[in-house]
Amino acid sequence: MVSERSLEVLRAIVGDYVATREPVGSKAIVERHGFGVSAATIRNDMSALEEADLITAPHTSSGRIPTDKGYRVFVDRLAEVRPLSQAQRRAIEEFMAGTNEPDALLDRSVRTLAQLTGSVAIGHLPSLLRSCIHRIEVVPLSDRRVLTVLITDTGRVEQRIAELPRVLDTETLEQLLRDLNERLVGKLLQDAAEVLRDVDEIAAPEHHDLVTPIAEALIDQVLANKQYRLVIAGAANLARTEGDFSSILPVLEAIEEQVVLLRLFAELEVRDHDVAVSIGHEHDGTPLEETSIVATGYTADGGDARVGLLGPTRMDYQRNIAAVRAVARYLSRVLDEPTG
Incomplete structure (x- = not known):
């Protein structure tokens, strides 16, 4: 078991790595975060985190980055979801207003998510065979x-x-x-x-x-309403943010083919329309092992469906969870109203 302070060090490492894309060292943690202890003490905490497989050294430098397991602990125990600003909420409502037609509204939703987060936004309409x-x-x-x-x-x-x-x-x-x-x-x-x-x-x-x-x-x-329909926006965001194009090529191919994405979306456990997150090697055996998915459910009168984001494991989970939740609530509010 790692200590509570070590978990706070993990929180700091995740935050700094997401912000800088650079491995995080003990000196940087002491300078940026108010732990009130020495760099040597932080190094001990980092050693404990490394032994627990929560952080790792990408090369021989002193800096560390989170592992998939570290991101999982961060999301499950440490992430405090920052609410969207009033300006962000207003932007969502203004961009998505003007239509109640499910296809058009979902298309606007995923484009809004992609713009807000810089990630690949994904949504689908439910199979509407239960509609009348x-x-x-x-x-x-x-x-x-x-x-x-x-x-x-x-x-x-x-x-x-x-x-x-x-x-x-x-x-x-x-x-x-x-x-x-x-x-x-x-x-x-x-x-x-x-x-x-x-x-x-x-x-x-x-x-x-x-x-x-x-x-x-x-x-x-x-x-035409028999199958789930996947809508994707922002694939170019992935190409802009990830420098190693050889590693993102399989991801882009999976996005284009959609089959793997649809299965992973369907397998996510979304309870009571809470936000679910799947991380890295939890996608074992797919081309998406270096990505994370953040998704939640929304309600349309014809059934339940999902909307979410795909991005690198080094994503801003707090911001993305808040954005996905806000868009899903808007979709539910509009689409769960029967047509007169």
Whole structure:
């Protein structure tokens, strides 16, 4: 067991290393932090931290840097989350205001996070198959082309263009819209595809050729909500902050492919929408072993999803936790309100 003072030394090392990107020595700790003890005493504390595998020497210099285990102790026991300033909170609300549409709002959210933190911001919408259909519209674009519009009770809007084999007259269109809305409004998305596949139940036989491409477009719109959707912003931040491009190349590839990120996001234990942090080798076996992920949940009416950050293990955990928490609370406040 390391002493409480040694843990405070660890806090100082993490803070200085995040700020300077340079290994931290005992002399710097004495000069920058008010421990009231000698450099020799600090060196003893640093030895205890090194024996506990909380700090390590990157080379033969006297300076030390935190290990993944050290960052974990810092996050779990030592990090005091600094609240965002009023200006930062106002910036979040102003940048994200103006839309309640889930896709657009999530896109604004991750761009806001990336700008606030200088990290890679990540978010996803939940699978919305538990949402219900609020309304269906079919808008003529030309004699044989229509725009199908599916609106969910969460405010999500899906649009597709359908090509028709012949002209759809106004009377038939109005009847088709009545039939579609009568059968589909209020139904769960996961049930709507089955209804749409039964063209006999939607329209009279003489209109099957017209209804079929419209139904196929609507099925595509329903199934578009089947998977989680990942939105990423700020990948260039990683390239700007990390000088060793050989080490970040696998990370950038993982960001582009998204599969690993999606799995790691899903595996994070986010309890009661608290902020969860995964660090370095906790991503064992992935290209992200030198990164940390800070994430939390937000609530949309169609289900739970997550928003967070990815960056080097040497990140400002206190600032990033506060930023992720603030953005997630805004998303929950806006998206958890049913559409009228």
